[in-house]
Amino acid sequence: MTISLIPSADSFRGIKKSIIGKKEVVRGTSLVKRGFAHMQKHGVIMDVTNVEQAHIAEEAGAVAVMVLDKLPFDVRKAGGVARTASVKVIEQVLDSISIPIMAKCRIGHASEALILQEVGVDMIDESEVLTPADEERHIWKWDYTTPFVNGAKNLGEALRRIEEGAAMIRTKGEPGTGNVAEAVTHIQSVNGDIRKIRSVYEDEDLQELIRVGREFRTSFELVKETGRLGRLPVVNFAAGGVSTPADAALLMNLGCDGIFVGSGVFIAEDPLERAKAIVLATTYFDDPKIVMEAQKMVDERKSMLGLDTKNLDLKMQERGPSV
Amino acid sequence: MSYEINIGILALQGDIEENIVATRDAMSSLSLNAYTSPVRYQKELESVDGLIIPGGESTVIGNLLTLKSGIRTTLQKRLIQGMPAMGTCAGMIVMAKKAYDSVVGKMNQPLLGVLDIVVERNSFGRQNESFEANLPIDGFEGEDFRGVFIRAPSATKVGTNVKILGRFAEKVVAVQQGNIIGTSFHPELSGDLRFHKLLVALIMRSRKE
Numbered sequence: 342m343t344i345s346l347i348p349s350a351d352s353f354r355g356i357k358k359s360i361i362g363k364k365e366v367v368r369g370t371s372l373v374k375r376g377f378a379h380m381q382k383h384g385v386i387m388d389v390t391n392v393e394q395a396h397i398a399e400e401a402g403a404v405a406v407m408v409l410d411k412l413p414f415d416v417r418k419a420g421g422v423a424r425t426a427s428v429k430v431i432e433q434v435l436d437s438i439s440i441p442i443m444a445k446c447r448i449g450h451a452s453e454a455l456i457l458q459e460v461g462v463d464m465i466d467e468s469e470v471l472t473p474a475d476e477e478r479h480i481w482k483w484d485y486t487t488p489f490v491n492g493a494k495n496l497g498e499a500l501r502r503i504e505e506g507a508a509m510i511r512t513k514g515e516p517g518t519g520n521v522a523e524a525v526t527h528i529q530s531v532n533g534d535i536r537k538i539r540s541v542y543e544d545e546d547l548q549e550l551i552r553v554g555r556e557f558r559t560s561f562e563l564v565k566e567t568g569r570l571g572r573l574p575v576v577n578f579a580a581g582g583v584s585t586p587a588d589a590a591l592l593m594n595l596g597c598d599g600i601f602v603g604s605g606v607f608i609a610e611d612p613l614e615r616a617k618a619i620v621l622a623t624t625y626f627d628d629p630k631i632v633m634e635a636q637k638m639v640d641e642r643k644s645m646l647g648l649d650t651k652n653l654d655l656k657m658q659e660r661g662p663s664v
Numbered sequence: 665m666s667y668e669i670n671i672g673i674l675a676l677q678g679d680i681e682e683n684i685v686a687t688r689d690a691m692s693s694l695s696l697n698a699y700t701s702p703v704r705y706q707k708e709l710e711s712v713d714g715l716i717i718p719g720g721e722s723t724v725i726g727n728l729l730t731l732k733s734g735i736r737t738t739l740q741k742r743l744i745q746g747m748p749a750m751g752t753c754a755g756m757i758v759m760a761k762k763a764y765d766s767v768v769g770k771m772n773q774p775l776l777g778v779l780d781i782v783v784e785r786n787s788f789g790r791q792n793e794s795f796e797a798n799l800p801i802d803g804f805e806g807e808d809f810r811g812v813f814i815r816a817p818s819a820t821k822v823g824t825n826v827k828i829l830g831r832f833a834e835k836v837v838a839v840q841q842g843n844i845i846g847t848s849f850h851p852e853l854s855g856d857l858r859f860h861k862l863l864v865a866l867i868m869r870s871r872k873e
Contacts, residue, residue, distance in 0.1 A: 342855045343682040361833045366797045373794045376814050376853050379679045380719050380754070402727040404677060404720070439765040439785055440721055441815065463791035463815070486792050617731075624676050624728055625704065631732075 344379055345574035346371045347566040348504060353483035355506070369486035371508070377441075377464065377488050378509035378576040381405060381599055385589070385620050386443065386578070388412055388603040390426075394612075395434045395442075401616030405441035405463065407601070408434050413470045413517030414604035414645065417655060423471040425453040431460050443490070448661040449475025458487040464509070466490045470516050470603075473661040482506030492580065494527040494658050496534035497557035500567065501664065503575055504559055510573055512597075513658040514581015517604045519647030521582040521591065523658060528579060528595045535567060542568025558664060572596075581658070584609070584644050586622030586635035593626030610643035667699040669867055672712035674739075675702030676728040678720020678754055679852060683860075686852040687716065690860035698864075706734035714748040714867040715739075716860075717755030719814070719850050722785065725758050726774035736776070743778040748843040748866035750859065756839075756846030757783050757817055779844050780823025787818035787835060787848070796854075801830045801838060804858050811837065811849035818848050843870060 350356070355369040367373075384404025389395045390412060398406045410426040411419060425446050434442055441463035446453035448467055453474075457465050465487050467480055479502065482489040488508035493499035499510045512531070514524030534557075541549045542565065554564040566574050579592035580601035589600045600623050606616045618638035625631035671691075673683045684700050691698040703709055717725065729736040743749055743759070751759045759779040763771050766786045788795070794815055798808035811832060818835035822828060829845075830838035837848035843866050851859035 343679075343685045343852055361797070364797050364799065364832070366795045368793065368795045370796055372812060372853065373796060373814060376679075376812055376850060377791050377794060379682060379853070380721070380814055382679060382681075382720070383675070383677045384721060384724055399723065402724050404724050435790075436767060439768045439771060440723060441791065458792065461790050461792060488791065620724070620728070621731060 344372070344375055345566060345570060346375070347574055348560065348562055350483045350506070353506075355483055355485045357486055374488035374508040375575055378490070381441075381509075381578070382576055383599055383624060385600045385602055385616070385623050387606055387616060388601070389434070389607070391430060392433050392437045394607055395438050397613050398606075398616060399438045399440050401613055402620035403440060403616065404599070405443055406434065406438065407443045407445065407466060408462075409445050409470070412604040412607055413657070414519070414608050415517075416470060417517045425450075425457065425471065428456065428460055431457075431462060435461060445471055447471040448473040449477070449479055451480050454480055454485065458485055462487065464488050464490055468492060469513060469657045469660045475662065477662055479505055479662060490578075492658070493531070495530045496567075497559060499531060499573055499577070500557055500559040500563050503573070504563060507575065509576045509578065511578040511580040511601055514579070515650045515653065516581045516657050517648075518582050518650055518653070519584045519605060519608070519645040520650050521584070521588045523650050524579050524581040524583070524592060525595065528592060528597060531573070531577070532596055535572060538564060538568045539571045583619070584647065585639060586618040586632060589619045590622045590626040590632045593623055599623065604645060608645040611640060615639045615643075668697050669713045669864075669871070670699045670701075670711060671864075671867065672701060672703035672708060672715045674715060674717045674725070674755070675704050677724045678718040679850070680718050682852045683716045683718045683752070686857060686860050690857040690864055693857060694861060694864060696864065706738050709735060709738045709742065712747075713871060714863060716863065717749065717751040717758055718852070719753040719755065722754040722757035722763065723771075723773045725754055729758070729776075730774045736774070740776050740778060743776065743844065746843050746870060748863055748870055750845040750847070750863045751779070752847050752850050752852060753814065753816060756848065757785060759844060759846060763817075779839070779841055779846055780826050781819040781839060781846070782821035783817045784820045785817045786815050788813055788816050788833075791815055797832060799830050799832045799837070801858070802827070803829065809851075809858065810854040810856055812853045813837075813849045816848040819846070
């Protein structure tokens with residue numbers, strides 16, 4: 342197997358079996374859900390709020406779009422409760438573009454997630470950008486046929502979300518700020534802890550591996566698999582504050598599998614060119630010459646101004662259940 | 665160290681590492697000494713003996729092929745000259761003559777046009793319809809192949825020089841035209857190396873010629 346399937350579920354409600362032409366067909370398996378995330382790798386997933394933006398994203402080379410009611414920057418401005426996007430808008434986007442379409446639901450809001458699954462989105466983001474609906478627990482994602490992506494600011498969070506059935510992880514970062522500092526902190530924290538687990542695994546120190554599992558409040562099985570792989574068992578993207586091609590290259594160089602861009606593209610004054618440039622810099626992240634060419638495609642005077650992450654009224658990364 | 669063959673994985677977007685691992689596994693099970701590496705530049709394309717275009721998003725891979733000058737023309741030229749290649753899912757779409765989407769319809773996406781098929785994208789539906797199933801593949805002995813179909817395309821029209829290797833639910837899902845193999849599903853994800861071994865066999869044969 343080229344992709345990890347630990348932990349895996351065979352008996353949960355998300356798995357659907359049927360017969361086509363005397364052959365058994367299985368949907369919603371870990372392989373099919375995580376496999377979808379693997380197809381997004383090295384790509385850029387862009388936040389959009391309407392069909393026009395979805396078209397621009399597709400044209401620019403987005404690997405998928407994330408439909409939401411307001412961009413994270415506007416969520417901050419508006420205040421109030423941020424909920425899942427209008428079903429009608431999601432349907433319009435589904436009918437308009439050929440690339441995968443994701444949408445966000447509130448943390449713990451199983452009913453919004455079921456609605457998104459019925460609408461037929463390709464992936465659900467249980468997201469701290471929206472106002473959490475449950476402060477105690479996240480959605481039990483094994484019960485869905487649609488794959489989920491979850492945010493994480495450290496390895497423990499990432500592994501706990503995988504344990505609940507997430508098929509993909511992204512850093513939380515600090516969405517809507519235009520500032521990558523928090524995303525950088527989160528990926529470095531994850532990387533540092535993976536290095537620790539890897540060395541414990543290589544030492545075959547079972548006792549320490551069990552202790553680490555308890556420290557991260559996750560299963561021994563999952564910690565062991567992380568040690569064996571030397572990386573997260575699922576695809577891991579960067580998210581939160583990406584605004585420029587250089588930002589994307591920075592995060593790819595830190596070992597992210599791909600990039601989410603939220604407000605960075607459509608709050609800026611040059612969305613199409615900027616989106617294209619971020620795609621180019623994500624593919625050639627380790628080639629300074631091409632990253633420079635990509636950076637040249639954008640005008641810093643057109644970047645979103647951004648916010649200082651130290652003095653925010655709302656820290657999205659800190660919302661939701663702590664376990 | 666010298667290698668017998670050099671297999672490239674087009675590394676613009678998609679499941680690149682998974683194809684590298686599957687190719688390496690195929691080579692070691694054949695006891696061949698091969699170099700397998702990601703390919704993003706024209707120079708690298710010129711020196712490979714065979715190429716895999718991985719799964720991913722065909723619009724993205726196609727766009728990136730045209731963004732950096734030289735890659736697309738070199739790739740097209742080498743494929744026309746008979747370089748062995750395999751496209752899995754998005755890779756098959758990128759090599760096709762024509763593609764349209766099952767919902768949106770006509771697509772205006774860059775294609776290489778070297779594989780004489782018309783592809784319907786998202787032919788089995790969206791992600792919730794993605795599935796695993798066993799299917800027989802023409803020329804493969806033993807068990808059926810485990811097909812992992814993720815928002816999979818199918819070939820709705822097939823040229824006279826194209827051999828159909830596999831069908832599922834009456835749709836064409838695996839084809840071969842000379843040294844080019846195309847699959848709707850992802851052999852790199854199923855743990856079954858027979859498609860990657862078939863590509864290696866094509867490379868070994870074309871080097872003898």
